[in-house]
Amino acid sequence: MAPQEHPSGTTQPRPNTVLDPVCGMFVDPATARGSAEYRGTTYYFCSPRCEQRFKDEPEKYLAPKSTQGLVALGTGVTEKSKRAAPPPSEHERHQTVTYICPMDPEVRESNPGPCPVCGMALEPETIEYTCPMHPEISRSGPGECPVCGMALEPRRIAGVHEEDDSELRSMQRRFWVSVALSVPLLIVSMAVPPEKLPLGWYAWLQFALATPVVLWGGWPFFQRGWASLVNRSLNMFTLIAMGTGAAYVYSAVAALLPGILPDSVRHPDGTAEVYFEVSGVIVTLVLLGQVLELRARKQTRGAMRALLDLAPKTARRVRPDGGDEEIPLEHVSQGDRLRVRPGDRVPVDGIVEEGRSSVDESMITGEPIPEEKQLGSAVIGGTINQNGSFIMRTEKVGSETLLAQIVRMVAEAQRTRAPIQSLADKVAAYFVPAVVLIAVLTFLTWLLVGPEPQFAHALVNAVAVLIIACPCALGLATPMAIMVGTGRGAHAGILIKNAEALEALEKVDTLVFDKTGTLTEGKPRITTVVSTGVVTEQELLRLAATLERASEHPLAAAIVKGAVERGYPLGSANAVNFQSITGKGVVGKVDGREIVIGNPSLFADMNINAGALGTQADDFRRHGHTVVLVAVDHKAAGIIAIS
Numbered sequence: 001m002a003p004q005e006h007p008s009g010t011t012q013p014r015p016n017t018v019l020d021p022v023c024g025m026f027v028d029p030a031t032a033r034g035s036a037e038y039r040g041t042t043y044y045f046c047s048p049r050c051e052q053r054f055k056d057e058p059e060k061y062l063a064p065k066s067t068q069g070l071v072a073l074g075t076g077v078t079e080k081s082k083r084a085a086p087p088p089s090e091h092e093r094h095q096t097v098t099y100i101c102p103m104d105p106e107v108r109e110s111n112p113g114p115c116p117v118c119g120m121a122l123e124p125e126t127i128e129y130t131c132p133m134h135p136e137i138s139r140s141g142p143g144e145c146p147v148c149g150m151a152l153e154p155r156r157i158a159g160v161h162e163e164d165d166s167e168l169r170s171m172q173r174r175f176w177v178s179v180a181l182s183v184p185l186l187i188v189s190m191a192v193p194p195e196k197l198p199l200g201w202y203a204w205l206q207f208a209l210a211t212p213v214v215l216w217g218g219w220p221f222f223q224r225g226w227a228s229l230v231n232r233s234l235n236m237f238t239l240i241a242m243g244t245g246a247a248y249v250y251s252a253v254a255a256l257l258p259g260i261l262p263d264s265v266r267h268p269d270g271t272a273e274v275y276f277e278v279s280g281v282i283v284t285l286v287l288l289g290q291v292l293e294l295r296a297r298k299q300t301r302g303a304m305r306a307l308l309d310l311a312p313k314t315a316r317r318v319r320p321d322g323g324d325e326e327i328p329l330e331h332v333s334q335g336d337r338l339r340v341r342p343g344d345r346v347p348v349d350g351i352v353e354e355g356r357s358s359v360d361e362s363m364i365t366g367e368p369i370p371e372e373k374q375l376g377s378a379v380i381g382g383t384i385n386q387n388g389s390f391i392m393r394t395e396k397v398g399s400e401t402l403l404a405q406i407v408r409m410v411a412e413a414q415r416t417r418a419p420i421q422s423l424a425d426k427v428a429a430y431f432v433p434a435v436v437l438i439a440v441l442t443f444l445t446w447l448l449v450g451p452e453p454q455f456a457h458a459l460v461n462a463v464a465v466l467i468i469a470c471p472c473a474l475g476l477a478t479p480m481a482i483m484v485g486t487g488r489g490a491h492a493g494i495l496i497k498n499a500e501a502l503e504a505l506e507k508v509d510t511l512v513f514d515k516t517g518t519l520t521e522g523k524p525r526i527t528t529v530v531s532t533g534v535v536t537e538q539e540l541l542r543l544a545a546t547l548e549r550a551s552e553h554p555l556a557a558a559i560v561k562g563a564v565e566r567g568y569p570l571g572s573a574n575a576v577n578f579q580s581i582t583g584k585g586v587v588g589k590v591d592g593r594e595i596v597i598g599n600p601s602l603f604a605d606m607n608i609n610a611g612a613l614g615t616q617a618d619d620f621r622r623h624g625h626t627v628v629l630v631a632v633d634h635k636a637a638g639i640i641a642i643s
Helices: 048-056 058-062 166-191 201-217 219-230 236-256 276-308 402-415 419-449 454-468 472-491 499-505 537-548 554-565 600-605 613-622
Strands: 034-038 041-045 314-318 324-328 337-340 349-360 371-373 389-396 526-531 576-581 585-590 593-598 626-632 635-642
Touching: 034 048, 034 058, 041 048, 048 058, 166 201, 166 276, 201 219, 201 236, 201 276, 219 236, 219 276, 236 276, 236 419, 236 454, 276 402, 337 349, 402 472, 419 454, 472 499, 526 537, 526 554, 526 613, 537 554, 537 585, 537 593, 537 626, 537 635, 554 626, 554 635, 593 600, 600 626, 613 626, 613 635
Parallel strands: none
Antiparallel strands: 034 041, 314 324, 314 337, 337 389, 349 371, 349 389, 526 635, 576 585, 585 593, 593 626, 626 635
8 A cells, every 4th residue: 555645745654764855755764775974963765876865965955845854863853844945046947857766767757746656755866967078977966077177967868948058158148248358458458558547557457357357257267277176187277277367366466566576577667567468368268168168068969859859748648438638748658558640749669559550760760751550560759650540559658768768879979988088088197287397397497597577477478388288179179079979960860879989980981871761862752654555654644643642641742743843734633532552552533544553462452463564663672762553444554663
């Protein structure tokens, strides 16, 4: 029996149980599968998964949400009664939470509560986040990479409504504000002589313009640079932070407290040279690079979300009483019977149980001709039903569908590392410390033997070494190339298995394909019309096109279009007694003549002798054509080859 549910969404507590702060399930401390101590209080968990989540981010679960309280061991007092829940973050407002059962992961609900299968409390589905430059980094929520400081990205590609581009928007704001301040800063420093301004104003004006750029616009780079030092993983942000920081700090001292600097770096009027434009412009340019990078990553994720969006948002489920009900796609379960109408997209993977139709599977196979479906045929989620209607039984839903597996494979390929990246990693491990050492040696050399003012020259040249040697390309070029390459490939229908395959593709000079249908425009077109003499080729095509006007099949559309392009008048004549025979062809009357159009199986059913047309049709098929047989008044009249 499922446990009774509280209005709060948690299950009814049994004696001597406490609340799991992660999933809201009541557990017995004696049989709990995990425990953790935090700030003097012991918390118990229903599973190791909940325990690990709590250890990763304890504050996240100690600050209760609207449907979750926290019960300390033995007290029964919820923290919810002590303090108000904080407002949701921007990421939480834009993300739809899906709840899954820890015992039955196929159960997916949009609201918390007990599992309809086993009665256990549903847990919020955790989306793992990883670093685009360090795929080995994995976290249960968004944040920054502890190695390089870059923003973590979700492993699972979410729907469009779940897109979180807050980092891109933040970088864009910082960039445009920095541009607005850096341009006048550059003009003042390069084009305005100091003597044109009152004494001291020259340095103060640059200080006012550069400070927001460096301290606000460049703050993410200082955070990442500090993280690289703390984690002993020096990278490009280490050099950016050190270079821009050194230039800004020296300039700020020269502007605010020039008297503490050596006489050798001061002008006769007591002022000192400042280099605010160096730090400001460098921060602005790096921000531009970050904006371009984030845009490229967003477009790449958009290509995969476009694949996910091929699946419909709703499905039409057949109730036990025979009626239909429209439900959200995430509520479809394995074994449900779904009705697919003409023009609908197939919701999920399954098997046809009733009805017949043709389904456009070009998004999967690349074949332009729809696949005929009947009892027992497999259908794939996201493909397009054509002119028939059928009822299917679902076999795979959610992440198990072929479409979801394709998206997951592309996402995993984007996070794989190409062989050349291992070389880049080895080089970077020595390159960044070497650059720092060279910058220090440069500073000391100019300070000891350089021309006057020695300190100023030493600082400028040391900063120049740090900035110019910034290994942006070394750290980002290969990961970005892989991400954009696999994303663009997915958008074009090309799936790349991993980064190693993408790197090896550069050496390929010959492509061998086993199909011709996958290398076409995907639009069937008449290539040849052959007549046996019963009617002329023009009359054969005119009669066939007139009959096919009543059909919705893609081959029928190709025949009609071919007749119109050749200028054959179809007139106002309409076919009578039109009948479409699924998987075989069509029959009907045009101008009082019996017309049969289809494959050899239809000719056999109609007792029509194809004669030599069968051999000709086989020749066309061997060359990649689709062949349609045409009979007039029960006599084989010709063939129409379509490619």
